[in-house]
Amino acid sequence: xxxxxxxEGPVTLSEEACLxxxxxxxxxxxPSLFWYVQYPGEGLQLLLKATKADDxxxxxxxxxxxxxxxxxxxxxxxxxxxxxxxxYFCALFGIIQGAQKxxxxxxxxxxxxP
Amino acid sequence: xxxxxxxxxxxxxKSGTSVKIECRSLDFQATTMFWYRxxxxxxxxxMATSNEGSKATYEQGVEKDKFLINHASLTLSTLTxxxxxxxxxSFYICSARRRVILGTExxxxxxxxxxxx
Numbered sequence: 719x720x721x722x723x724x725x726e727g728p729v730t731l732s733e734e735a736c737l738x739x740x741x742x743x744x745x746x747x748x749p750s751l752f753w754y755v756q757y758p759g760e761g762l763q764l765l766l767k768a769t770k771a772d773d774x775x776x777x778x779x780x781x782x783x784x785x786x787x788x789x790x791x792x793x794x795x796x797x798x799x800x801x802x803x804x805x806y807f808c809a810l811f812g813i814i815q816g817a818q819k820x821x822x823x824x825x826x827x828x829x830x831x832p
Numbered sequence: 833x834x835x836x837x838x839x840x841x842x843x844x845x846k847s848g849t850s851v852k853i854e855c856r857s858l859d860f861q862a863t864t865m866f867w868y869r870x871x872x873x874x875x876x877x878x879m880a881t882s883n884e885g886s887k888a889t890y891e892q893g894v895e896k897d898k899f900l901i902n903h904a905s906l907t908l909s910t911l912t913x914x915x916x917x918x919x920x921x922s923f924y925i926c927s928a929r930r931r932v933i934l935g936t937e938x939x940x941x942x943x944x945x946x947x948x949x
Contacts, residue, residue, distance in 0.1 A: 754940075761838075761942040762876075762925065807875060811938070817881060817889055820866060820927065820938050824875040 720745045720814045724807070724823035731798055732831050739793040739826050741782075741808035749812030751775075751784050751791040754822075756805045765793075765806070800830045834860045836928050838941025845916055845948055853911045853944045855926030861906035862928035866938065867899075870923040882909050916948040 725740040743751065753765040753775070766775030771786035780795045791808060808823040835858040845851050855865055863884055868876040882888040882903035890896050898920075900912040909928075913920055923945050927938040 762927075762940040764939075818864060818929075819878060819881060821878065822868075822876045827873070 720749065720810055720812055720819075720821055722808050722810050722821055722823035724826050726824075727826040728829060729826060730829045730831065733800055734797045735830075737793070737795045737798045737802075737828070739806055739808075739828070741791045741793065741823060743789050743791065743808075743810050745789075745810060745812055747812050749810045751782070752809040752811065752820075753780070753782055753791070753793050754807040754809055756807065756825075758804070762807070798828075798830050800832050803828060803830045834858075834928075834930065834939045836862075836926065836939045836941045838926055838944055840944055841942060842945040843947070845946070847917055847948055848915055850912055850914045851916055851946060853913075853924055853926075853946075855909045855911070855928065855941050857907045857928040857939070860928075860930050862909075862930065863906065864929045865903055865909040866927045866929075867901060867909075867911050868925045868927070870925060870943070872923075876925060879911075913946065916946070918948045921946055921948045 722743050750769045752767045754762045755765045756762050766777040768775045768784035774783045782791050782793045805825045805827045807825045811820045837856045839854045865882045867879045870876045879894045880888045880890045880901050882901045884903050884906050888901035903909040923943050925943040927940045929938045
């Protein structure tokens with residue numbers, strides 16, 4: 719069935735470092751792809767999304783491009799900040815076994831040190 | 833953005849009792865709501881999908897009689913954990929989608945931390 723695989727964490731970086739969190743998916747149709755972020759003690763928030771191939775989602779300096787040829791949606795940021803410390807979830811929304819479902823990757827915990 | 837309110841934020845209950853968690857879409861109509869369970873330091877596991885006015889669709893391995901889901905209106909879905917046991921202790925999160933075509937993001941409630949003692 720449709721699934722999402724994320725780069726395993728935790729990931730620890732220094733402030734201003736470059737970030738990439740890998741995400742690949744398997745899907746039978748044409749899903750929409752999302753990155754969600756969960757800050758410490760808070761609920762999930764949508765970070766960015768892409769609904770079709772070659773779309774690029776961007777927000778708060780983060781970017782991800784929907785690559786159908788490599789079935790990937792890697793999250794990138796050129797210069798991270800301490801406030802970016804959170805858990806990041808890649809997600810896929812599509813028709814799975816006849817029903818609309820939002821499926822999450824396992825999450826990647828990111829810690830940014832000053 | 834759209835707001836989804838989940839209540840309560842946390843609850844402690846005794847083994848054997850039932851707990852109801854509410855999920856409301858405050859400023860939009862949600863034809864579909866999803867219920868997730870999140871274990872510590874793990875991802876969200878989809879438990880069930882509920883559509884307004886119809887029975888919920890449960891994921892494999894989720895007990896229908898234990899986790900009762902009702903989606904009575906376009907703005908309210910409830911999850912009732914019946915005869916709760918300590919192993920049901922977890923973080924439960926709901927999300928709601930608007931009545932639009934595929935591709936719109938789901939909006940999440942703040943979650944409910946359930947502790948069964």
